[in-house]
Amino acid sequence: MKKFSIVIAGGGSTFTPGIVMMMLDNIDRFPIRTLKLYDNDGDRQAILGDALEILLKEQAPEIEFSYTTDPETAFTDVDFCMAHIRVGKYAMREQDEKIPLKYGVVGQETCGPGGIAYGMRSIGGMLEIIDHMEKYSPDCWMLNYSNPASIVAEACRVMRPTAKVLNICDMPVGTLRRMSQIIEKDPKDLEVRYFGLNHFGWWTSVKDKEGHEYLPQIREYVAENGYLTKVEVDTQHMDQSWQETHKKAKDLLAVNPRYLPNTYLKYYLFPDYEVAHSNCTYSRANEVMDGREKTVFTAAKKIVEQGTAKISGFTIDSHASFIVDLARAIAFNTHERMLMIVENNGAIANFDDDAMVEVPCIVGSDGPEPLTQGKIPAFEKALMHQQLIVEKLVVEAYITGSYQTLWQALTLSKTIPSAGVAKEILDELIVANKGFWPELN
Template sequence: MKEFSIVIAGGGSTYTPGIVMMLLDNLDRFPIKTLKLYDNDAERQAVLGEAIEIVLKEKAPQIEYLYTTDPEVAFTDVDFCFAHIRTGKFKMRELDEKIPLKHGVVGQETCGPGGIAYGMRSIRDMIELIDFMEKYSPDCWMLNYSNPAAIVAEACRVLRPNSKVLNICDMPVGTLRRMSQIIGLTPKDLEVRYFGLNHFGWWTSVKDKAGNEYLPQIRDYVAEHGYLTQVEVDTQHMDQSWQETHKKAKDLLAVDPRFLPNTYLKYYFYPDYVVEHSNPEYTRANEVINGREKDVFSTARTIIEKGTSKGSEFSIGSHATFIVDLACAIAFNTHERMIMIVENNGAIANFDDDAMVEVPCIVGSDGPEPLAQGKIPEFQRALMYQQVTVEKLVVQAYIEGSYQKLWQALTLSKTVPSAKVAKEILNDLIEANKEYWPELK
């Protein structure tokens, strides 16, 4: 079986060790020859890079390994780039969340003003990564799961339309795991129909391989408990704020009980509730800084200190097995069925062809082929059109350096109450993002 060379872009991310552990757990189906970490923050990456080196020596010494800040070293002779970058790191995420809250508006890293700010920061770095990849390994595929995925995917569509970039999000995977727990099956047992945009969609069918439909059963459960389950094995979405989000799904379902909602719809359907239940001094960013960030780096430092990972292991990012599924689908033409972010081109019959939508796809060595989801109802279509226009305006604002278009994007977001508030937030975000955003005129 062919062995693959991989670069993880965002080597200093708190998710990197979990992804490396998950890759080691899947070597039987996705053998690795070379693993590289790449980051533009040498100091941060070095801590994780050194600890991961110790882990690999113990668990898979045959894998060639290095970590680097040199793009030529990182991207030469690689088959896959796994990209999960965070431009501005947690310092900027904190501002993305706290600036809107100061104005009484949802503060969230991918939805509303925070997502728009993060998107404006991410575009330049994502395009730079694609260009490095194409320069040094023209046959390489990028598996991109960097947030905010919707804006990043739209930027890739406009700025690098022919690049081998696959945009995917772990949220549908995580929610499907919860659905499978509700009915006592595993995610691999299930085939779903789903339509929407990233962090903005609905499941219309959840069947097992024999064709039995479980949507009514799951719907009854969610109407009472949300997506909270008794079997709490989802290590990624376990913090208190996530538990509240899973619970809130019952109120999202009530808006249209025909379909199972993506939990992120909470920010668009109940922004007032979200703001009331937010602490403007301590947001999700602080939760992550004091939780996952601290835990991962403290484990890394312990491993380095002891010179061994025995007794202080990184936990496996089990939620991230979808990354291996996707890589295998490309590498071995497995025709895996996965929910991905792709250009619509008729997958949703009554929606714009050039919209980046999130739908089930069959993935083989030529990339994803979207499955037709038919026509969608007016309510969902109108919501999606509003949101996809926000995402398009953000990318246009970035390319044109247009203050006007970014103001329009914020004004159009369902999380923002008025053009006046949108302008106030925008001015604060411009000030905070001076070293990251293009100059807006």
């Protein structure tokens, strides 16, 4: 079996060790020849890189491992680039969340003004990585799970239309794991139908391989409990704020009982509730910095101090196994069925062809082939179209440097009550993002 060369772009991310561990756990399914980390923050990456070097020597000495800040070294001779970058790191995420909250608006990293601010930072970083990849390894595939995925995917569609970029999100995977526990099934044995934009969609069917439909059973459970389950199935989404998010799904279902909702819809359907239950001085970014950030980097430093990862190492991020599934689908033409973010082109019959939508796809060596979802109802279509235009305007504002266009994007967001509030937030975000955003005129 062929062995593959991989570069992880965003090597200093707190998610990197869990993803490396997950790949080691799947090494028989997806053999690795070379593993490289790439990040523009060399000091941050070095902490994780030194620890992972020790771990790999102990667990998989046959893998050639390195980390670098040099694009040519990182992207030469690679088959897959796994990208999870965060331009501005958690310090800027904190601004994304806290600035809108000052104006009584949802403060969230991928939704509303925070997501728009993050998107404006992420576009340039993603394009830079794509260009490195195409220059040094033109046959390489990028598996992108960087947020905000919808804005990033739209930017790639417009500005790098021929790039071999696959956009995917872990959120539907995590929610399906919760659904599978509700009905006591293995998620691998379930096939879903789903439509939407990233962080903005609905499940219309959850069937087993024999064709039994579980949607009514899951819907009945969610109406009472949300997506909270008796036993936690999720290594990533277990903090208190996430528990509240899973619980809130029952209210989303009450608004639209037809389908099972993506949890992120709460920011659009209940923005006033979210603001009322947010802490303006201690946001989700602070939770992460005091939680996962400290845990991962403390573990890394301990491995380096001890010279071994055998005593207290990193944990496997089994939640991220979808990344290996996607890589295998491309490498071995497995025709895996996965939810992907792709250009619509009729997959949703009554929606814009040039929309980047999230739908089930069959993935093989040529990339994803979307499965048609038919026509969608008016309520969902209207919500999606409003959010789609927000995302398109953000990308247009990035390209043209237009203040007016970005103001319109914020004004159109369902999370913001008026153009006046949108302008106040935009003006403060411009100051906070100086050096990260293009100049706006």
